[in-house]
Amino acid sequence: MSQPTAPETLGSLSDETPVDPNSKQAKAIAGRSPMQIALGRLVRDKIAMVCAAVIVFFLVVAIFAPLICKLFGVSTDTVFASQYLDMLGGGMPLKGPPNNGFDPEHPFGIAPQSADDNLAYWVYGCRTSLTIAASATLFASVVGIAVGLLAGFLGGIVDKVLSFFIDLFLTIPFLLAALTIAPILNDRFSLNDNYALIQKFSLVAVLAIFGWMGMARLIRGEVLSLREREFVQAARVLGMPTSRVLIKELMPNLAAPIIISVSLMLPAFVAAEAGLAFLGIGVTSGASWGQTISKAVKYFEEYPLYLWEPLIGVVLLVLSLNLLGDAIRDALDPKTRR
């Protein structure tokens, strides 16, 4: 009896065509790590790729903001408003949109009332948005991961204390705290020359302080189940120091939840930054999409372009980040695939 090339099966559970494990194709599959598999899934996801392209575009805009402004010959410098605006016409621009055609000197038009260049403010607004959201995400996730790991792994009194702090921070209303902190900081630092920088740092701090709890809870839960697994117990029995167990044994197994929550935290912070700026807290000097939106709202009829520009920026960036986050989750955790 000759040996069949493929092992006998009673039927396939998957709908993929059974592959001979000895064939070349099968060997290629066998050599891929789980991350590579996930990445492969992600690359095949068309929506994810479009979103990634959009995000790359915004990243380029943010990183090369000064160059882009130079290229178009625009800047965020203040100009004398009366030279560019129709004084009796509701402060509308004399050249360019909304009442005239395209103005090559100001491709996005200029703002009513102040004559600020919209393109320059849009580009720098993108930069503000991304720097603040990225730094806040970084801080929040570092804190969240550290707290989650310690609480979950050490358990006992440490877990109780850390969980208490997680709950405590969850009870503090974020908006209220942000509204309270702004005038306190102003009172303390308003005479400082670096006030604008301090304002940015404090905004990052506020966002991070109220953004790490979700991550910490998630990690803690994962660690609670992981620490009872054999490989962790083996490591402990071998006498590995706690730090090594945490970083070498547990962390790699937490990569998926960390990547997922970071990718969803980022858009939340972009939206929060814009929201705070809209309310007049956060970045008050300098460019910010939220601030431009709050100025532009009353012009929605006369000068819709002025409102659409920052609005499209925020919506596109947040939507892309969110969809990409979803796609990453699907790729890493195929069980939840729809």
Added chain:
Amino acid sequence: MKRNKPLALVAGAALITLAACGGGGGDDEGSTGGTDREFGDQGAGTKDEKLQGPAEAIEGATEGGTVTVYVAGDPGPNSLDPTEGWSVLGNSIQQALTSRSLTQYKRGPDGEPVLVPDLATDLGTPNEDYTEWTFTIRDDATWEDGKPITGEEVAWGIQRSLDAEQFPSGPGTEYSKAYFEGGQDYNGPYTDKGKAYDAISFDGQDVTIKMSKPFPDMDYWGAFMAMGPAPLGKASQPPNYGQDPLSNGPYKIEKFTVGEELVLTKNDQWIADSDPARHQYVDEWIFKFDQDQAKVDQIMLSDNSDSQTAIATSIGSDKYKQANEELGDRLVQQTAQCVSTLTPDYTKITDINIRKALAYAYPYNDMWLATGEVPGVTRVPANSVMPPGMAGKVDGFQPDGEQITFNPEKAKELLTEADAVGYQINMVYYETDPLAVAGQKQLTKGLETAGFKVKATPIQVSPYDIWLDPENKINKTLNLRGVNWCSDWPAGSTMLPPLLKTGAVYNTAQFSEASVDDEMDNIATLPLEEQADAWGALDEKIMTDYFPIIPTAFRNDLFVFGTKIGNPSGDAALGAPNYKDFYVMQ
């Protein structure tokens, strides 16, 4: 008078206007329609002490209807107690509709305010040196419960104005306490309970007030509702009385929700014959406070059935062009008797050339645009502290030869002359308001173009909190402040001393010249008919010789009226819609 304007509208270097009221001024009243709105000459306010009720009927007026007044961005008064009222919004409503006082203003034929009797039978009788005034209260004036108003109730109401503890933001703190005999030592009937105060006395319907120093403007002060009656005893106990005060005007208070709404209905006990200037055409008034400007603009421009009988007390600058083209006579421009100023610190910026350089470096049109004003319409160039239309103002004088406009070259020349190129200016701006931030950017740009260095400190409290606090650490570093001021009545005495007398609270320039102080004291002792010109001359002298304050703008308001509101017009005395004379076309 305090002007509870939304911060957003008054933004810039100087934020909230304090003090308003007063008058003198007809302007074109928006009658030109179309796109050209220019300011006519301002006629000074007059007096008519003989005028008696009933008020002259408005041509074509009909009775009935409900008028809704939309007040954008201003939460309105917290209390309706007449003694407490010192804001343009609250006083313009209450003095016109619910709360009578000794005297009142009537809109004259050219829109100028005319001081006429109200509860008093005339404009009061002073003694020779204006240290004692007697008012005779008319017999036929009544409360909303039908009881007659007595001299005792008027005397009691006036006495209440001396209580600075109970009414800390009332106008009595500025005038009653300063002028009434013993006013400084007497803390009012609530705080100094039981203490006798005999500077205000009554004999039947005659009320007599003794002054500690000559007070020739008592008849103007009498037009404040604080100089009106209050029910005796517990009935007028603050603060409860402020929620539902007893009305004696043509309307009574139906419903009052602080910060939201005030509803007034006809007071059927009001006798038209007793009142020389008020009318009772409308059935019901609804005042809606703290409205969104964009929403109000939409309502007023839509001309639907709701907005036809509505009035808006302001319009967004972004809608000005559309409103000007579409509304015609229904868009009314009213002078507000106010001046916006920048105040260089007189003790720090001692060189007059630097102060003048600041005036030339102020980008007027750019500032107005950036802070949401309409240049030339809601803000017009200013030349001195006294607003146009104030009695005695010297016409056409300019402190520096011609109208100061934005001229960085000229500013540079002046700075070079003063050997102060690169002079450091320290100021504050209100960073919570995007318009104030935008305005500050323009101002900084203007000053820097002219060769100044600017350090603008962002603050999150009202700039007045900084400017008026001598101990404030930020305030100590400043050498440029600002103040917006409106007259309480059309006399120089309500403009110059509060802003430029040594030690005056709102003298944010820290201006102090003994000769000017002496002259201010001296003017009060002059015969009444010479005072107006003396104030005007002093105004010119201060601006020409010292230039201690940079007047950046005289201010105007814009009102929008629905198509069915009859007689759309403004009240020049208060800078508000002329509520006394409106009716609804049937």
